[in-house]
Amino acid sequence: MRVLIVTAVPAERDAVVRGVGATAPEVAELPVPGGVIHRLSPAPPTGPPLTVDVLAAGVGPAAAAAGTAAALTAAAVARTPYDLAVSAGIGGGFSTPRPGAAHLAPGTSRPRPGTPHPGTAHPGTGTGTGTAPSSSAALPGPDTGPGPGHSPGTSTVPPDTGTAPLGPPDTDTAPPGPGTVPLGSIVVADAIVAADLGAETPDGFTAVTDLGFGTVEHLPPAPLVAAVAEATNAVRGTVLTVSTVTGSAERAAELLRRHPRAAAEAMEGFGVAEAAAAQSVPVLEVRAVSNTVGPRDRAAWRIGEALEALTGAFGTLAPLLPLLGTWTSDPEGTRQ
Numbered sequence: 001m002r003v004l005i006v007t008a009v010p011a012e013r014d015a016v017v018r019g020v021g022a023t024a025p026e027v028a029e030l031p032v033p034g035g036v037i038h039r040l041s042p043a044p045p046t047g048p049p050l051t052v053d054v055l056a057a058g059v060g061p062a063a064a065a066a067g068t069a070a071a072l073t074a075a076a077v078a079r080t081p082y083d084l085a086v087s088a089g090i091g092g093g094f095s096t097p098r099p100g101a102a103h104l105a106p107g108t109s110r111p112r113p114g115t116p117h118p119g120t121a122h123p124g125t126g127t128g129t130g131t132a133p134s135s136s137a138a139l140p141g142p143d144t145g146p147g148p149g150h151s152p153g154t155s156t157v158p159p160d161t162g163t164a165p166l167g168p169p170d171t172d173t174a175p176p177g178p179g180t181v182p183l184g185s186i187v188v189a190d191a192i193v194a195a196d197l198g199a200e201t202p203d204g205f206t207a208v209t210d211l212g213f214g215t216v217e218h219l220p221p222a223p224l225v226a227a228v229a230e231a232t233n234a235v236r237g238t239v240l241t242v243s244t245v246t247g248s249a250e251r252a253a254e255l256l257r258r259h260p261r262a263a264a265e266a267m268e269g270f271g272v273a274e275a276a277a278a279q280s281v282p283v284l285e286v287r288a289v290s291n292t293v294g295p296r297d298r299a300a301w302r303i304g305e306a307l308e309a310l311t312g313a314f315g316t317l318a319p320l321l322p323l324l325g326t327w328t329s330d331p332e333g334t335r336q
């Protein structure tokens with residue numbers, strides 16, 4: 001099994017390498033167009049050999065997509081294709097209480113509503129075809145969906161227009177409460193959503209899918225999400241990809257209004273997911289929460305703690321990666 005893990009910056013890459021490397025020393029640095037892959041070869045207890053490649057591809061969705069596409073293509077041309085792509089790094093955690101939302105403390109299961117999502121993302125990629133877990137969903141429906149002129153290749157689930165009223169935003173000093181994702185916790189995306197890919201209209205933001213083209217959501221295989229979230233004691237939820245770090249309570253509230261299931265935001269997941277989907281490779285996104293999404297407060301960021309959490313998560317995941325490979329070969333997401 002071959003896994004490509006894509007981070008934005010070298011500090012995140014090194015955190016992941018430290019985690020995976022706890023059971024497998026780094027063996028090589030391999031140049032690919034636009035970057036250098038750090039390769040590890042953990043020895044799985046059983047089964048086929050495992051290769052874990054970690055690439056720092058740059059900040060933002062475009063750099064992430066370009067780096068991921070280059071690495072995937074190089075591997076495919078060499079006839080050693082990847083089985084799984086993972087977007088990993090630090091991210092902002094949403095903290096605004098949402099009436100009716102699940103408590104998002106680490107270890108909380110945040111399953112999507114029990115509706116499969118045929119047609120989401122690119123068919124046959126392993127994204128968007130997962131069967132939702134059966135446990136009860138405390139959160140509102142999926143994050144994106146079709147509007148008039150919805151194009152093929154995008155989610156066909158009802159829109160997550162978030163008309164429910166929001167509670168007042170948390171302050172930095174508020175204790176974790178409903179809807180709060182604590183600093184240092186791990187979030188595993190059950191939906192990877194491009195939150196600002198669209199158009200401003202007199203009626204507000206409109207997603208590109210509502211304009212009749214493009215894709216704004218990729219759904220990682222549900223059983224894989226469940227296995228990884230359980231292993232890492234992570235919050236499960238939507239991870240938004242933004243091109244601008246949120247810096248105000250108003251913007252955070254607007255994002256939550258449009259995406260009530262958002263647990264975190266970052267800047268690369270959707271880029272990795274687009275590149276992976278184009279080559280029919282399943283995708284995951286794993287974020288360690290370094291800051292709260294809301295008013296800008298660099299002093300409150302906990303980047304060191306988040307990087308340590310990232311290392312811990314990948315240290316936990318490394319022995320499971322061969323097992324996870326069995327999920328990636330099940331694009332219908334029917335294994336339990």
Ligand SMILES: O=C(O)c1cccc(C(=O)CC[C@H]2O[C@@H](n3cnc4c(=O)[nH]cnc43)[C@H](O)[C@@H]2O)c1
Pocket residue numbers: 008009059060089090091092093242244245246265266267268290291292293296298
């Ligand atoms: O607050 C600032 O001045 C600022 C300006 C530009 C970039 C940043 C970053 O933190 C780099 C973002 C980098 O880290 C990930 N990340 C971490 N937290 C967040 C967040 O709350 N929203 C979006 N991205 C975040 C992201 O994936 C980038 O790789 C700060």
